[in-house]
Amino acid sequence: MTAQQLSTALDERQLEQFDRLGYLILPGLLPGHLVDALRPEVDRWVDEGLRARSIQSCVEPQRYGRPPVLELELPAHGELIAWPAVMDVLSQLMGPRFVFHHLHSDRQAPDLPGKPWHHDYEAGPQVDPEHLMVHTLHYLDGLDDRTSSLVVLPGSHREAVAKTARAHLGTQELPGELVIDDLPPGSTVVLHSGLFHARRRRPGVPGQPRYFVDTSYCQVGSQWPPVKPYWRSMLSRGRELGLDRGEWPELFAERHFTEYSKP
Ligand SMILES: [Fe+2]
Secondary structure, three states: OOHHHOOOOOOHHHHHHHHHHOEEEEOOOOOHHHHHHHHHHHHHHHHOOHHHHHHHHHHOHHHHOOOOOOHHHOHHHHHHHOOHHHHHHHHHHHOOOEEEEEEEEEEEOOOOOOEEEEOOOOOOOOOOOOOOEEEEEEEOOOEOOOOOEEEEOOOHHHOOOOOOOOHHHOOOOOOOOEEEOOEOOOEEEEEEOOOOEEEEOOOOOOOOOEEEEEEEEEEEOEOEOOOOOOHHHHHHHHHHOOOOOOOOOOOOOHHHEOOOOOO
16 A cells, blocks of 8 residues: 555655654544543543552552553553554554554643653664654644643754753743644644653643543664563553554564663
8 A cells, every 4th residue: 555545644744844853743633433432441541540550560560560451451542552544654654664662541630740841762772763763642632722732842853862851941941842732632743752842731721631642653673672561461462452453463572672671
């Protein structure tokens, strides 16, 4: 299938933008029925303490072991990982061979503090920095003047610096930044994982919860550091559940990862 035949064919301008600036904004990429299936799963993930439990498993793996439920075991979350429109976009940016790295899901409370400037590229001794890692940030209800904003620093993916190199700046406004604060439901922002970004609160606004799911993927060819101690179990569940839809044999392959080590 050529890019022209894909349902979400990116044009030259978008491909050039991603390469040069490190992001793409895809309003309404996810259909309403998928968003409607994801939202109650996010509620369950937060309200039943499953999110908190999965964090405990990352912080104290010896004590907590694998979480009782993984995000990708929630049916719509599992479907999202290889959702055709998402895979169309990713394969145009990364080529056909990439592996799933992780998925996070959250209903962010209106009073949640901002998240300082950072990037999420998993550099490592066995990672070729030419190899892409991509985050797809899915905003189930979109973004508007009642939610925190996503702020990105276009072009910063080309710097070879630590994830925390701008953390001392908090979420403050930076020259050249782009504020993304107005998106319809089911919108996705695709980031080169090395792009600096922040979550910025709107001071003085009562706000509303922000439903946010992010999935990330790495180009095949490097050995990537896993982010969760139970990463093998996560990949194996992805394979057992057939989440690659029989079309993406690399998506849950262990051989693309190094051993886990605590950050
Ligand atoms: Fe991030």
